Amino acid sequence: MKFTLEDQVVLITGGSQGLGKEFAKKYYNEAENTKIIIVSRSEARLLDTCNEIRIEAHLRRETTDEGQVQHKLAAPLDLEQRLFYYPCDLSCYESVECLFNVLRDLDLLPTQTLCCAGGAVPKLFRGLSGHELNLGMDINYKTTLNVAHQIALAEQTKEHHLIIFSSATALYPFVGYSQYAPAKAAIKSLVAILRQELTNFRISCVYPGNFESEGFTVEQLTKPEITKLIEGPSDAIPCKQACDIIAKSLARGDDDVFTDFVGWMIMGMDLGLTAKKSRFVPLQWIFGVLSNILVVPFYMVGCSWYIRKWFRENDGKKAN
């Protein structure tokens, strides 16, 4: 099943900000015949996002000779509605059922679904509250699980492209991500099983490295220094760049998608019984085998030595 932006009904969870919003913009601007439904919890933010996408698409920014920015009408506002929003807490199964009933009634059952909803509270395990721990599973895993299940029931016979957002931390869990990485690893496991069961579906899984977003800005506030240090090689790229890389990769036919070189490397190192379909597969596999023998053991010894040292030095102080 080819990935295309054109002629789709696309459901984007977490579409009010960050990568989900970037995808909504992309579909809106690049595919006139596609209908887009964005979903997240906050109705106010969804409404703002819809307005922003519509207005931006119809205004052209121009800089005058005096250097002032002016907005000119580039195209008339479309009268035919093709961008919709629905506020919903997707971690609640009954709410997701309601969402799908509404979509069915409006004849808007999706042909593509992007499960972008997610987010991390990076802190050391002892610093997390019970509420934060539960949110990790709810926001990352349950939102995806519930939507995937409703789609599977709604589209028993038709083809469907399900695009699920995990994280590079699902392939390499490390200090600071106890609230988040396990939920993203659960997604990876779910994807492997759904690929075997939902034979009329194309199921893609994205393992992004860091990219700039509203969520990323907030997570930087609580992220322990040691976490920042380990993930240093995955420097945050602009959100639009991440969106374009993912769209290109899906269009090329990849089903396990990374957004940076570090992602490619750690996907290659993750050998075993979850087969991957991504770019440069033979090269990635050879790299994986060799690095698992020659590099990974030394990296892991060095890494755990460094983490222990960090904890020793931070012992007694507020450790973040």
Ligand SMILES: NC(=O)C1=CN([C@@H]2O[C@H](COP(=O)(O)OP(=O)(O)OC[C@H]3O[C@@H](n4cnc5c(N)ncnc54)[C@H](OP(=O)(O)O)[C@@H]3O)[C@@H](O)[C@H]2O)C=CC1
């Ligand atoms: N940014 C990064 O560096 C990386 C991000 N990722 C993953 O990529 C995806 C997109 O990330 P990013 O753009 O940074 O995300 P953001 O944190 O910026 O946005 C998250 C979106 O999810 C929505 N959301 C959260 N919880 C729920 C819920 N229970 N029900 C419905 N909607 C919900 C939020 O809206 P609201 O709060 O209104 O519900 C918001 O629209 C996420 O899954 C993230 O984990 C992976 C690797 C790196």
Ligand SMILES: CCCCCCCCCCCCCCCC(=O)[C@@H](N)CO
């Ligand atoms: C020989 C071995 C070399 C290995 C190099 C290791 C580098 C690991 C980088 C992993 C980066 C993960 C970023 C995901 C961030 C994320 O999901 C959050 N931002 C959530 O929003």
